[in-house]
Amino acid sequence: QHHKDKQGGSTISQQLVKQVYIGTNAPADIQRKLKEAILAIELNREYSKSQILEMYLNTIFYGSQTYGIEAAARSYFQSNAHDLSLAQAAMLAGLPQAPTQYNPVVNFQSAKQRQAQVLAAMVGEKYITAAQAEAAYAVKLQVSPPITKFEAPYFVDYVLKTLAKPPYNINNSDNNRKGYRVYTSLDLNLQHMAEQVVREQIAQKGNYYNFHDAALVSMNPKTGEVLAMVGGDDYTRPGGQFNLAYDVPRPPGSSFKIFTYTAAIESRKVNMLSPVLDDPMVFPIGGDGPGFVSGFAKYVPLNYDRRFHGTLPLKMVMGNSLNIPALKVELRTGIPAVVDMASRLGLTCLGEPCGSKKPEDYGMSLTLGAYPVRLADMATAASTLATLGVRHREAPILNIKDGLGKDVFTYDPAKNEYRAVDPGVAFIIASIMSDDRNRCMSFGCHGDLTLAGRHVAAKTGTTNDFKDNWTVGFTPSLATAVWVGNPDNKPLSHNSTGIVGAAPIWHKFMTQALAGTPDQWYPVPTGLHQVGQDFFLPGTENLPKTLAQPWPQCKLPAKYNPYSLTYSQITVDGVYCIVNAPPPPPTPAPTPTPSPTVCSPPFDPQCKPHD
Structure with a gap:
């Protein structure tokens, strides 16, 4: 050459x-x-x-x-x-x-x-x-998947990608040449446990519910250390090298409501007992329909069970994952505030491509989990709540030594943390997510979102198209996020929700990982006002019952162009309103198609009219 x-x-x-x-x-x-x-x-x-x-x-x-x-x-x-x-x-x-x-x-x-x-x-x-x-x-080549001779291959790939970024700036060739020794946070016992639980769930229920892959990330909330990472069921199969825990963002479904309710409590516009009316709503834009570009038709949100449940306290609409109340809470709080909360708690990617959207670019479906996120980020967010608001960035690398044994990097959790949210706010959300009574209406009591003899906070997520299945939860010492679905985006069958796909993995892993450790929970943070088992930020005990009222309506012009609606046209007193939009124009009757056996000018020589 x-x-x-x-x-x-x-x-x-x-x-x-x-x-x-x-x-x-x-x-x-x-x-x-x-x-x-x-x-x-x-x-x-x-x-x-x-x-x-x-x-x-x-x-x-x-x-x-x-x-x-x-x-x-x-x-x-x-x-x-x-x-x-x-x-x-x-x-x-x-x-x-x-x-x-x-x-x-x-x-x-x-x-x-x-x-x-x-x-x-x-x-x-x-x-x-x-x-x-x-x-x-x-030539039709037969390409073999890599033969992995090392454990935790997804975690290894994740570490190598992390090493190539600041503050390490060590790429594969550098490591190969200089002989760096990298000491990671991986707990092999928990890693083996996670891999086994994922494999068992797919083997036992995958065919019935039509899910054939899953991912799991578990972290130590107090340090940010990544203890276990499963990026897929089989690293060696064709296409199996995509790390579904980190490389591939997926829509989180209702698990995203964690951020909505945390932002709402922080805003002091609601408390955990604020009544929220679950009733029909129609928005002028935001939906799909014939004759409209996606997002410009009327939007009629529905709950998972297609029912309305009247007025319920905020803690129950969150626990039971009701969509219509979540939209009301989101719009009352403000979408930019929800986006900000998601970022503070741990999301580094919200929508694709990552970092491409401004807060004002997100629509109402944000709270329903329509925008893809990383599973690892959801584990980070759970960890932030588990520390009552102290965020640690993911920490897979604890120490790096060069070829001579000299320390190049040593992880210090104290230098990797900051206060993301007030401890009182985090405690209230943890209280809602840990009270099984708040979700019994939708999910049944004593299910896979609970751990026997333990306090634990958990939330499921399911996308509207049943393609993504999530469970996110934590104790003070362990935070775990699980995703279940198919890499090719095929939907799960039997209307599978997070409670049947991801929750059993989360439940079994958390049960085994915490075995032999005592139950832990949090002391009530200073400044919270407690009434029975409910908690309030100072000055929020008696808030206006705004969300218990029918949602404000606005009247649009008899003739309007949905592509040019202004914010003022679809708000009342600054609140995004619902509307009884004017009826669509009547559809003209279709022109009848002449029968092929009836001749009409210009005549077809082959046409023969009826006798």
Whole structure:
């Protein structure tokens, strides 16, 4: 191969120098460039071009935890490098530029496109003929998932991605070259427990309810340490390398209501006993309908059971996960306040692509969990509530030593925490989520959201299309979030909710993980006013019963364009109102289609009228 070939603006010799001697994270200054050039010259003096290329191919990263062409050949094709076919070799040759993007196990179509580019380049350089390239491209390759010889593969991938970010800035090649030793937060006992519970639930109930994958993240709330992470049922199956606990945000369904009610309590506009009327509502926009772009038709929210339950205290509408009251609480509180609360408690991604939305961009369906989030973030949010409002960022890495045993990084929980929400607010939400009586109407009593002999807070989530199934909960010492569903977005069957899919995993894992430890709960924070088993922020004991009244209505013009509605047209006193929209114009009667047996001008020679 011609030595003029470059990657990232450098010769192969310079790339090899960077990988082996300097490091890819070294500052891109003139001194580094000069050092690269000098070492590359020395390398070219000592070795032939073929030897340099061989060393380079035996050093670089090919994805799926493989370094070097021999390891890649064995991993992807169960073959030695010298036995690879042209089709196989061309596919592997395309990986180093973007090993994750072109990974044939995860993104086969992208890998095929890259393979075509490699084959075209080989034709251009006259290494092969066009006919050989076409024949190689037509080969139906059988790509093998990686053979994992390490435990907790999803967690390992997660740690490697974390290492590449600040404050560590250590990528795979650096770690391979400098011999870093990374000590993580993983508890192998809890990890094995989590993997087994996930496998058992899928094996026992997956076929009936049509869910074939699940993910789990468990954290120590007091430190932020990630104790267990299951990113899927089987890392080795095709496509199984996607970490559903971290890489793939999913709509959280009603589990998102945790943020709505926390923001509402903090706003002091409601308390845990505030009466909320569960009755029909019609919004002028926000729904889907014939003749409208999605989101511009009337929106008629419904509860899961398609029923209305009258006036209930706020703690019960949260516990029973009623949709209409949640929308009222959200709109009374303000959507931007709910978005802010979600961010403070732990969400780093809310909607896709992550970070693309402003608070004012979210619609009413926010509280119903329509915007995708990461499972790991939901575990972080549960951890924040579990510490009564002190947030710790995820901490999978505890210590890093270099090849000489010198500490490069040591995790300090005290430097990784901040007050996200008032302890009184967090305590009230924890009290609501831990009182089984608040959810008996919808979920039954003494179910999988409880732990025998323990105080525990929990909330399920189910998306309207039954594609995503969640349970999130915590004790003072352990916070766990579980997702159940299908990576291909197929819905679960039998109207499966979080209580039948995710909750059994959460319940079994939490029960086993906490076995042998004493029950724990929180002392009442200073400043809260207690009445029986209910708690109030100062000055919120006697609030106006605004949500017990019918929701304010507004009257739209007889003729209006839903695409140009202004906020003032759909609010009353600053509250997003419901509306009895004018009836749609009558649909004109369809023009009857002439019978094919009746002739009409221009005459068809083949037409023969009835006798």
